Amino acid sequence: EVQLVESGGGLVQPGGSLRLSCAASGFTFSSYEMNWVRQAPGKGLEWVSYISDSGTPMYHADSVKGRFTISRDNAKNSLYLQMNSLRAEDTAVYYCARNSEDGDNFDYWGQGTLVTVSS
Amino acid sequence: SYVLTQPPSVSEAPGKTARITCGGNNIGSKSVHWYQQKPGQAPVLLIYYDYDRPSGIPERFSGSNSGNTATLSINRVEAGDEADYYCQVWDDTSHHVVFGGGTKLTVL
Numbered sequence: 001e002v003q004l005v006e007s008g009g010g011l012v013q014p015g016g017s018l019r020l021s022c023a024a025s026g027f028t029f030s031s032y033e034m035n036w037v038r039q040a041p042g043k044g045l046e047w048v049s050y051i052s053d054s055g056t057p058m059y060h061a062d063s064v065k066g067r068f069t070i071s072r073d074n075a076k077n078s079l080y081l082q083m084n085s086l087r088a089e090d091t092a093v094y095y096c097a098r099n100s101e102d103g104d105n106f107d108y109w110g111q112g113t114l115v116t117v118s119s
Numbered sequence: 120s121y122v123l124t125q126p127p128s129v130s131e132a133p134g135k136t137a138r139i140t141c142g143g144n145n146i147g148s149k150s151v152h153w154y155q156q157k158p159g160q161a162p163v164l165l166i167y168y169d170y171d172r173p174s175g176i177p178e179r180f181s182g183s184n185s186g187n188t189a190t191l192s193i194n195r196v197e198a199g200d201e202a203d204y205y206c207q208v209w210d211d212t213s214h215h216v217v218f219g220g221g222t223k224l225t226v227l
Contacts, residue, residue: 035216037218044220045156047215050214057214061215062120062215095161095162100164100167102168103150103167104152104216105150105152105164106152106207110161111161112161
């Protein structure tokens with residue numbers, strides 16, 4: 001059974017940093033492209049970052065470029081999101097999502113981890 | 120950057136057909152995917168590549184895509200279909216994933 005379990009969320013002050021993790025199981029992690037998608041309270045889905053199965057290339061949304069970095073450790077079956085210079089508008093539930101084998105849709109999602117940026 | 124436009128809300132009576140649109144410039148040339156999200160839950164892939172259904176998704180859900188509009192159709196709407204629905208594409212130009220703003224389906 002495919003499982004994606006996010007962790008690392010919490011309360012952080014504006015300007016602070018946080019590192020999210022996503023533990024993958026039930027599939028060959030190193031064969032799949034991965035993403036982070038976020039959802040602010042009461043708002044819609046916003047794509048954040050993409051990483052290929054090998055680790056490069058990576059792409060980031062304009063709203064987080066230069067502040068967030070996606071990475072992965074295929075040996076540990078884990079996906080990461082390093083978030084720096086956090087702002088109030090980064091407050092959201094962050095989901096990790098797997099690209100399907102055949103393309104650019106997301107066939108499995110984690111349950112999400114909440115990041116709250118507030119003083 | 121590429122923009123996808125969805126109506127904020129759609130309402131339909133039980134047993135009828137609900138249609139949710141997703142507008143974008145020449146969206147017919149792109150592959151459109153649809154997700155269903157119920158309150159407090161992660162999104163679920165509903166339709167991929169315009170009209171394909173993952174295993175386990177009822178045939179009541181179907182998709183189409185042409186011109187500047189993609190459409191998700193839900194036949195014989197049920198109370199359990201109340202949810203937010205999102206369309207999504209990959210923008211080759213920006214190398215970005217794009218989501219529509221989402222549509223809340225209310226079953227009357």
